[in-house]
Amino acid sequence: MGSGVREISYAEALNEALREEMRRDERVIVFGEDVGVLGGVYRVTKGLLEEFGPERVLDTPISEAAIAGTAIGAALMGLRPVAEIMYVDFLTLATDMIITHAAKARFMSGGQVKLPMVIRTQYSLGRVHGCQHSQFLAACFLQSPGIKVVLPGTPRDAKGLLKSAIRDDDPVLFIESGALYRMKGPVPEDEYLIPLGRCDVKREGDDVTIVAVARTVVEALKAADRLAEEGLSAEVIDLMTIQPMDYDTIVKSVMKTNRLVIADDSVKTCGISAEVSAYVSEFAFDYLDAPIIRVNSPPLPIPFSPQLEKQYMVDADKIVDAVKRLVG
């Protein structure tokens, strides 16, 4: 690190990833609603049409099933499509394609086909978008083996993971955190990749393990800072890929800290944290000195009111409270 690292935003990092992969491999094409002339509603595909032309950067009609289906067909034929679904909420219109086709094609063909495709989308929790434009839903896809699910929580990870996702031969659902698009962070100037399917220990610690993913990684790191001021050493693990999940890294950390808090933007019932908690309870129970605490949103639709949304969401305060309950 040091020289060769600059501060850019999460959205800019994603844009760099797309640009670099499109330069590197002409099989990479990008399509979705407003990704061309407009450059994406959140500017992630900005400038791609100008650089790569209308054959590789295509604006689509408002047709989520067709966007996802087109990605599948193009991938079946050996292209490496990166399709954008503007909001996770709109992903539900394409779930037949993603869950029932993309995730199954390789398996049901007995390994005859592969689908090197990426569906990029983002969730806007924390941006006051109300109940139909803020849903997270990532955990739903844990019931759909066959599709990899990747959720970057920093600009550096956003770039490295998206580049890996594009080069991966399997279908990847790449869920960005809309609330982080403008967040800046250090990103190396030289090319790098971050492997899919592995957690990242974002901060080492001894007293408690905090597992987080996507937007809550930022909150978990803030919480760890605050806990440090009070003399508590928290290890922060960023899941990064939730399917397939890197359980080993989590278990290894719990073996060291003996305490586990899991914070993610799922509704608590059967959320990502529920799966992590169940796994650790089942396979690392003997290493736990205290019950596992999950920090999630309540099972309510997401409220619009900015004040209510703030109360609804996971934040550093809630994570700090959970850790204190555990240690205290």
Next chain:
Amino acid sequence: MHAANCSGRGFKVIIILLAIIIAMNPSIEVVKEVPVDRYRELGLTDERLRWMLRKMLEARRFEEMVERLFLVEGKLIGPAHLYLGEEAVAAGVIGALRDDDVIVTTYRGHGHAIARGVSMKALMAELFGKITGTCKGLSGSMHSALSVEHNIPMATAIVGSGIPIACGVGLALKYRKEDRIAVVFFGDGATNTGAFNEGVNLAAVWKLPILFVCENNQYALSVPHRKSFAGESIAARGACYGMKSFLVEDGNDVVAVYYAADKAAEYIRSGNGPAFIECRTYRKKGHGVYDTAWYRPREEVEFWMKRDPIDRFFKKLKSLGIVSEDEFRRWDEEIALILEEAVKEAEEAPVMPFDEMWNYLYVGGDARYGEWR
């Protein structure tokens, strides 16, 4: 336009002209049964005509055997959807295509696979769930037609879902400037799905090289076409998206289907964008193999049974001296022998070892993780 301009004689002329244009409906070509004396002018060789009959017969006998294995012998279980009675569509369309054109098919796909040359033995083994099947026993009947080697990279069991996927196939072919085309088969029921609207529209807007083939077998499971669709034809739906569209009124005439598919394929290959074919045919049996289709009126069933695509085509080729009774019987015997062996071999073949399934989850082999290692 101002209202004043729309009045008087000029307005009447415009209305009359519009009526004529609509009546002619230049975007829909209606195709009727093709008389035998026109076969030569369509460029159909004896070899091609014989091939179409043979493939229809193979599909017919294969599925008759499948039906028996389910209902009489009890050797097969699970869902299977028979194509009996619709064979002219597969043979006519695939007979007009090139082998490297890419097919997206459905759960009613045995006939497409057989017309494309997928081995009946591999198909049978797939129905038995054996490792020697087209998809190693992981797909069953509903995706058994999926064979990359035969340019069939997808066979979907979800009504309508092949249509958006075919868009991606077409996009890839167009992007690489290949002169191959994508072909997607679907039923009349599929045209009521959102996937149909989204896919057909996208293909038309992007001028993708795709042939949409609607096999209108009149029923979406038990619901007749007239109860789920209010328009005049499904072909008109294709046309309203801005596509060249064909209505093959006699979809049980394999040559009529061939004529439409050949013309459509040439149109698409010339870079004009997608085309649409509605073939009116009839499902001789129920939706699935266990469905007796009791809900259909007897007169309707009798009407279509008299129009069996294989009987009719055989009689025509016999009258032209292209296939004799003896030869037809010999084909039947050959096919019966293959099927007998297919069943025996499928029964004897092994099932994939359970843990081997992990090799097909992701690219790169054994994908076991966490507790599954």
